[in-house]
Structures are given as structure tokens and as C-alpha cells.
Amino acid sequence: MTTTVTWLGHATLLIETEGYRLVMDPFFTGNPVCPISADAVQADFLLISHGHGDHLGDTIAIAQRTGAKVIANYEIAEWLGKQGVSNVHGMQHGGGFNFPFGRLKFTLAFHGSALPDGSYGGNPAGFLLTTKGGKKIYNAADTGLFGDMKLLGEEDLDLALLPIGDNYTMGPDDALRAVKFLTPKVVIPIHYNTWPPIAQDAAAWAKRVETETSARVVVLQPGEKFTL
């Protein structure tokens, strides 16, 4: 079965696999480049990388309207429970779980994770998703470069979703180094061109990556989809 990844601008992604709709970091309201509004989103699972508003986004409203299960770190899962979202699944770094859509593992990320009300949001994470069809997708989420990406490079990744925006996350230079550590077949850049501080030339970055590595870079426009 095919798996598709739709970039909805910033770090918001829709992954469709095995008939399930997974929305990673569902930031719709206030996302200036997102082509759809939060009340039009259909989802079976919401995956939250960390507590910042541009990732937690519309989690509460979408979870309450659709009944989607929210997967987040333990602290965010507990916090969501207090906000009236009961269908949650808490995880932590290094832990994996077999969900109906495939296996999801929480990976390291170097960043913050405070929740919008100032509550402690645990540690930020990335996601390693192994689909039922055996495709491996790594979403680094918000992070700087770190050496353990070399360990993820042993996973034979089909796709890596990497931030290139700089300022809050890796910029283009470190994201290129990340590609060398991760050795994915395909890379899609995310977390850029949302606001002026993270403006980047993705086409120029793609050229550099394809010159210096064997990865193929797919630059999507918000709303565009890539099929694995």
C-alpha cells in the first residue's frame, strides 16, 4: 500500500498510510502558509513533537471534534488530559509502540517544549515511523544537528523530513550535514518560509544536497504531496 506525505506548511504534515490519516504537528490556525483551516481537518491520529504553539497548534480542537488519538510525550499527554482531551497516548525518547498504522518511535531532539500556558512540556522529540509496508520515515521536528543522527542513518531511511529554517532549528548548512548522517533516499525540507526569521531558499539547498550526497530532495509547496 502506498504512503503519502502532504506538507501543509511550516512543520505540519499529513501522512496517509494503510487507510489512516496521521497529522504531525497540527498547526493550522495562525499558520500563514497553511492552505486549509483547522475545522476542515480529518484525522485518526495527531502526533505532537513538542509543546510549542507552532506544533501543538490546534491539537485540542481537532482531537475533540474528530476523536483522533493524540500521541505525544508523557508530559504533554497528561496536560492534554487536563484540557479535556482523553484519547491520548504518552511516549518518551527511545520508546516505540506498534500502532494500527505502523510502528512509531520517539527520537531525540534538541530544542524546548514549554506548553502555551507555561506548563512543563517534557522534552521535545522527533519521530521514526515504520509503515506496515516497511517504509521508514524520519521527521526530525524542531532540533539542532546532533551526532546521534548517525545512528538513525543505520535505519535505511526512505524519507527524512528536516527543518532548514535556521534561528529556531538547524539551518541549511547543518541540515546538509544531517543528510550526510542520515543517508535517506529522499529529503523534504520543512520549518522554513513561514515567517521572515526562517526564510530560506529551498531550491538552492536542494542543489547543494544533491551535489554533495546521494539523497534526492523533494521541495514541496504547502498542500503538495509526495508518494513513497
Ligand code: NI
Ligand atoms: Ni519549537
Ligand code: MN
Ligand atoms: Mn517550531
